[in-house]
Amino acid sequence: MGDRGGSRSRDRDTKRKDSRSRSRKKDSRSRSRSNAEARPKRPDDYGVDTMKITDDDAAFILGKGGKTKEKIARVSGAEIELFERDLVLEIRGSKKERRRAKKYAEGVMAQRTGPVTVNEDYDDGDLTMLRVPQEAVGFVTGRAGNFLRTIEEEWGTLMFFVEVESSRSRSKEYEKLAIFGNVKARRGAELKVLSAVETKVPGYFDKIREDVVPRDRGADHGDGSWGTDTMTFQDDELSYALGKQVGRRLQVICWLWLWSCMLCMLMDVCKSRVFAVQHPLLEPPEIKDVAAAASECNAQEFLARVRKIPLANQRSSMEVALNQSGLDEGRISLFLLSCLEVAAKDKAFGNEGKLTGMVCSLCSDGDGRPEEDPTVRQRALAVSLQLWRHNASQFTALRVLQQWCIDETDATSQQLEAIQRMSEDLLANNNWRLLQLFLKAFPRFAPEHADRIDEAIKKMCEEGSFKAAIQVAKCALWPNSRIGRLYQQLQFHQIKTGARSEQGKELASIAACGKDQGRQRLFVKELFKAGKLELASERISAWSLEGLRPTSSQKRKGAKRARNFYRLPAHLMVRTVSLKDEVEEGVSVLQQAQCIGFDTESLQRGQPCLLQVASNKHALLIDLLALQSDSAASVARLFSNPDIVKLSFAGRQDLRQLSTVLGVEAKSVTPFFDLKHLGALYRMNQSDIDFNEALDGLGLSSLAEEVLGKPLNKEMRASDWSRRPLLPAQQQYAAVDAWILLRLWQRLKHFAE
Incomplete structure (x- = not known):
């Protein structure tokens, strides 16, 4: 009785979940249609411009972590792609967006060689020029430009100091700060800078109030409603408004902001005001x-x-x-x-x-x-x-x-004794990282401890820390011949560990082999030992090696290893296509699906050469090396279909690469879900970690193991994807990478809500 009641309860729960999932699916599809209808069209003057740049300029344009390039794109509204191999900057957008992006890029590059010089034509309706007193320039800039960068991030602007061409001589009293962006962003950044200037030059805002406040009035709306108001406080009023430890001041600002938002909603117009108070904006009290x-x-x-x-x-x-x-x-x-x-x-x-x-x-x-x-x-x-x-x-x-x-020349005799004890501590504790830093500062101690350093390097090699061993050997002034032998050991170590690893290190091993047949044969033998028979077979063919066969025990090990990974289901139809008729036929089948997963394989230089797209029953492998332009159009229509959910794993880069091949804009691929982000949310739900910790080490194979119970066999990722026809193992690998996304989506899609 109890068991039957429990089963009926579980049946009811299952039906309720099914009905909720069906309703969510309807809702998501209806939302996707409305999103597609609301998606803005490209302007009539949309186009593509390119800029040829130098290698040094490329690094400057990219910036740390790509932030400078993203900043230029955000402020200009254009799409920017930097092709580092060809040293070409590609700019896509309307004529105005492209013109602004090119101007910003030229300004950023000019900072590398000296002050930026501008003329009267530099203002494209996107520029505010602010005079900054000479004594406040360093304070406004901040250490290594950090204060300006913080304002740029906060307000979405681009800022740098310039020289105006019409005024030949530089003013000794002022520097001119150029602020680029939309009118509201420029005003916010301008007031932030002025608040900083006020701390260094009290009363400066009073001097330029009449120039600052009326500037750009009505520039944001046709009805002239946008502008800047100021409020002047008496001393007693100011202290009350700021409150103890700025708490009341924060309350005032919050209430003003909320009031402004409510007014905007009620009147359906944007008449928000930025209040410039004659007092520097206070940071937290700490x-x-x-x-x-x-x-x-x-x-x-x-x-x-x-x-x-x-x-x-x-x-x-x-x-x-x-x-x-x-x-x-x-x-x-x-x-x-x-x-x-x-x-x-x-x-x-x-x-x-x-x-x-x-x-x-x-x-x-x-x-x-x-x-x-x-x-x-x-x-x-x-x-x-x-x-x-x-x-x-x-x-x-x-x-x-x-x-x-x-270095040791700065040390007294007593300090040299302390440094000697420091070196002995390092060698006794086997702290290789610190030993390297120590020998850089005090190389004279290397000969005194030559035997112990040699022993330490030997231990490092035994532990597989060859790169650290090479650095210590260089600091210890080893001869080039001995360091060269360490490099050889490093290469053999990479070959062996890459063959045995399940962490995707095979590519490094292949690179270490080079054209040396001895190393190539060693790598294949290590692959046999690890049970990676498919990649071993591919390498034997690619390198034209003879006389290499796995033993029967190695074959059994390979079969046992293969059972640990996800394999394609028998019902999945896999096709490799390149001709127009084949592509259109395959795409027409996929157009009937509600959801598709996609992935790409690339050549070593980063060019995508294969696009794999899978539904629950079909997997289409599209040969991008042989794809013709008329065939690409049908694939583009598949990715632009708003009724189909598109899935990938860290696929934004794939979309950017495909945009040049298929002619489909990445923004038009909707609805689109990146399962790497959903996987991070899954991890956060399983344990008490933040989003960045959840992303750490998260790959498609590890996510499949965590969610579905089995990892993916990634050994064929290191194979040569330019060879045609593709090997059956390559086709299986490519298809399963796209198909597994559908299985993961079934378990993770509730996180997308």
Whole structure:
């Protein structure tokens, strides 16, 4: 009775889940149709421009982590792609968007060689020119330009100092700051800069109020409703508005913002106001306290106040506080050295390795040139030796030596004895990373410990740390012949570990083999031992090797290994197509599906050569090397179909590459879901981690294992995808990569809601 009741309950639960999933599917499809209808069309003057750039310019345009390129695209509204191999910048968008993007790119590149010079034609309705007093320029720029970059991120602008062509001589009193973006973004960035200037030059806003406030009035709307208002507070009113520890000030701002939003919704017009208060915008009180301690050069108080800030925000808070302290670069460097001196003497600070490491990293923002003052160099060496006594700060101790370019010539006889003990500690504890830094600073100790360093390098090689061993050998001034033998050992190690690894290291092994048949044969034999028979067979054919066969035990091991991975279901029809009729026939079948998964395979130089698309019953492998333009149009229609859900794993890059092959814009591929993001949400749901931690090490194979119980066999990823016809193992690999996305979607799609 109990069992039958339980089964009926489970049946009811299953029916309810099925009905909910059907309703969600209807909702998602209806939403996708409405999204497609609302999707903006390309402007009539949409086009593509290209810019030929140099290698140095490419690095400058790209910026750290690609942020500069993204910033130019965001501010201009254009789509920008940098082809680093060809050194070409491709700009897509309307005529105005392309013109602005090209102008911004040229301005960014010009900063590399000197000041940017502009003329009267530079303003395209996107420029605000702000005069900044000379004494506030460094403060507004911040260390390494960090303050300007922060404003750019906050307001979505592009900013740099310029020289105006019409005014031949540079003013000694002012520098001109160019702010690019839409009118609201420019005004927000302008007021943020002015608030910073006000802290250095009190009363400056009063002088230029009549120039700033009326500027761009009515520029955002045809009815002239947009503009800037100011409010002047009396001293007693200001203190009340700011409140104790700026709490009431935040309340006032929040209420003003909420009131503005409600008014916009009720009147359906945008008449929000940016209020420029004659008082610098205050940072959180903790940062003001830290900045005050820095201004007074009170290192003890500075560190004590930094410790009260959450660890994740400590470095950025120190950076902001130093920018606000009014200290110049040289004084900041000396102040940070004082902080390290305090940390070295006080166990409470010295045992906090992360804090001392962050302080030292802020010192590293300088130019890294040797300190000329022998007194400062002596202080840095003393700090390093003191920090070494704290186990948590030993890495920072050696970083101090590197930052101030300290060597044994700076040491006294007593300090040389301490350095000697430091070297013995390093060799005794087998800390290879620190040993490398130590020998860079003190190479004279290498001959004294030659035998022990040789033994350490041997241990590193036994543990597989060949790259670290090579670096230590270079620091120990090994002859090139011995270092060359280490490189050979590294290559053989890569060949063996890559063949045995299930982490996708086979490509590195193939590169290490080069054209040497001895290494190639070794790699194939290691593949046999690991049970990777399919890749071994492909390599034998690609390298034209003879006389290599797996043993019967190796065949059994390969069969047993294959059972651990997902295989294609028997009902799935896999076709490889390239001719027009074949492509159109295959695409017409996939057009009937509600959901498709796709992936690409690329050549070693990054060019996509195969597109695999799968539904529940069919997998189409499209040969992009032989695809004709008229066939590409039918594939583009499949990806642009708003009634089909498109799935990929980290597929944004694939979409960008396919846009040049198929002529379909990445933004038009909707509805689209990246299962890497859904997989991260799945991980977050399973354990208490944040999104970035969930993304760490997340691959398609690992996600399949976590969600479905089995990983994917990724060995054929290292095969030669330019060869035709494709091997059956390659076809199976390509098809399963696209098909598995559908299985994962069934388990993860509720996270997409």
